[in-house]
């Protein structure tokens with residue numbers, strides 16, 4: 001029997017989620033990307049299509065619990081979980097037919113777990129808007145329709161492929177072709193896709209098609225500095241429209257405030273700056289919270305002198321699968337998990353004290369991991 005000491009250093013094992021940033025040109029996507037990744041890697045400039053090739057940035061998921069656990073354990077190494085942002089070229093009406101930079105960059109969005117759709121909700125006559133009038137509700141529709149058209153392309157290609165492949169005896173191919181046709185009919189009739197009528201045994205097939213309109217999406221309203229707490233008419237109009245859509249997760253961000261915050265190095269000074277503006281969280285904190293909720297993710301920890309580390313998994317993951325996230329051997333030879341909740345760990349002042357107080361639980365492989373659990377995995381080699 002062995003106790004968990006340290007995990008392998010495979011990057012993808014501790015990735016929180018990948019988030020693609022999309023929207024019309026010149027609305028602040030790269031400015032927000034730079035703020036989120038605390039970098040100046042993306043060119044932010046006052047003309048449309050400043051971004052051509054996507055910018056990619058990784059950022060440590062800020063989590064005070066990780067730091068609390070590390071200081072209690074005087075850990076030599078502290079390893080957060082990471083997430084990745086991809087800042088994509090702006091889309092315009094007709095991108096599907098090659099307008100602007102076209103929609104070839106949407107291929108990058110297919111790779112991400114969640115979409116952050118940025119909408120310009122600030123007025124500034126010096127910043128060019130690609131349409132004559134600022135109207136974020138129209139802008140939302142333009143982008144959504146471009147995503148749908150790109151899904152339409154995919155579905156038509158698949159339809160052709162499956163029609164060629166299909167043999168009368170092949171039941172599964174037949175069902176798949178039927179699903180493709182169903183989705184195409186939905187687009188034709190309603191200009192949207194929904195999965196309500198799709199055979200639940202074949203949702204996996206729709207997932208494999210990786211349609212952009214079905215990606216978990218949240219909305220970042222880029223507002224002026226005065227609207228960041230309560231929003232403005234633009235954001236109210238948007239929220240009204242989004243109420244009837246698949247997701248109404250809306251984050252208010254002022255790209256200009258965020259750029260200022262990202263220039264402040266100390267967390268304490270950042271918090272003072274946020275307080276003065278009446279804000280609770282940075283945009284990164286908000287994006288992470290929203291993304292974790294939308295994607296059904298949670299964080300567990302492993303903690304000790306050598307290393308304290310945060311891990312991201314899907315909700316409803318059991319203890320042996322969580323152990324497998326650290327090392328496949330842990331899952332194969334899983335015996336049990338010694339578990340303390342974060343609150344107990346902190347309240348009693350560390351592992352030993354929590355254990356003495358009877359707060360260390362012995363959990364089996366089917367135990368469903370809870371947010372903030374701290375684990376030792378015991379396994380057979």
Ligand SMILES: Nc1nc2c(ncn2[C@@H]2O[C@H](COP(=O)(O)OP(=O)(O)OP(=O)(O)O)[C@@H](O)[C@H]2O)c(=O)[nH]1
Pocket residue numbers: 024025026027028029030031032043044045046047048049050051052089090122123124127222223224254255256
């Ligand atoms: N007034 C104001 N200007 C902003 C704000 N956010 C961004 N800008 C300015 O808008 C211009 C475009 O910003 P970018 O971040 O390059 O926009 P983008 O969406 O990445 O643009 P493309 O890559 O060309 O699609 C820059 O001059 C920014 O400084 C904001 O909240 N308020």
Ligand SMILES: [Mg+2]
Pocket residue numbers: 029030031043044050051087088
């Ligand atoms: Mg840009």
